[in-house]
C-alpha cells in the first residue's frame with residue numbers, strides 16, 4: 592500500500608470521527624432550514640467509506656474514486672452526489688499527476704481541491720452566496736491559493752484554507768438560500784448556518800489534521 596493510500600484512508604478516518612462528533616449539530620442545522628438529516632446522511636456515508644479500510648487499493652486516485660462512489664450510493668440526500676462528485680473529481684485530478692508520487696504535495700492537493708469544488712458547482716449549479724457548501728469551499732480555495740503563492744508550505748496553506756472555510760460557513764448565517772431544500776423557505780432560511788458548509792469545513796479540518804502531522 593502506497594503512502595498516499597494510507598494518507599487518504601487516514602483523512603477519511605479523521606473525517607468520520609469529526610462527522611460522528613458533529614452529526615447531531617449538523618442535523619440540528621438541517622432541522623432548522625431543511626429536513627433534519629444532514630448529520631445522519633453524512634454519518635451513514637462515512638461509515639460506509641470506513642468499510643473500504645482493509646481493501647487493497649493500487650493508488651490514492653483509485654481509492655478516492657471508490658470513496659466518491661460509496662458516498663453517492665450510500666447517502667440518500669443531495670449531499671451524497673455532491674460530496675461524491677467532489678471525491679471523484681479529486682481522484683481524476685490526482686490520477687493526472689505523477690504516478691510514482693508517494694506523498695501528496697501541497698500543489699497536488701490544491702489541484703484536487705479545485706477539481707472537486709468545480710465538480711460540486713457543475714453538479715449543483717449553485718453560485719457563491721446561494722447559501723450552500725460552496726460558500727465554505729470558495730473562500731477556502733482562495734485562501735489556499737494565496738498562501739501557496741506567498742510561498743507558504745502545506746501546513747500553513749491548509750490552515751489558511753480551514754480557517755477560511757469555517758469563516759465562510761459562519762458567513763452563510765445571514766444568507767438567503769437559493770439552492771437545495773433551504774431555498775423552499777425563502778427569506779426564512781436566513782439566520783441559520785448552512786449544514787453542508789459546516790460539514791465541508793470539517794472535511795478540511797480533517798485534511799489539516801491528517802496531512803500536516
Ligand code: ADP
Pocket residue numbers: 621625626628629632633667668669670671673711714715716717722723724725770771772785786787788
Ligand atoms: P438533503 O437536502 O437532500 O436532505 P442534506 O441535508 O444531506 O441533503 O444536504 C444539504 C446540504 O447540501 C445543504 O446544506 C447544502 O450545503 C448542500 N446543497 C444542497 N443543494 C446544493 C446545490 N445545488 N449546490 C451545492 N450544495 C448544495
Ligand code: MG
Pocket residue numbers: 621625626627628629668772
Ligand atoms: Mg437534509
Ligand code: MG
Pocket residue numbers: 626628667668669
Ligand atoms: Mg434529505
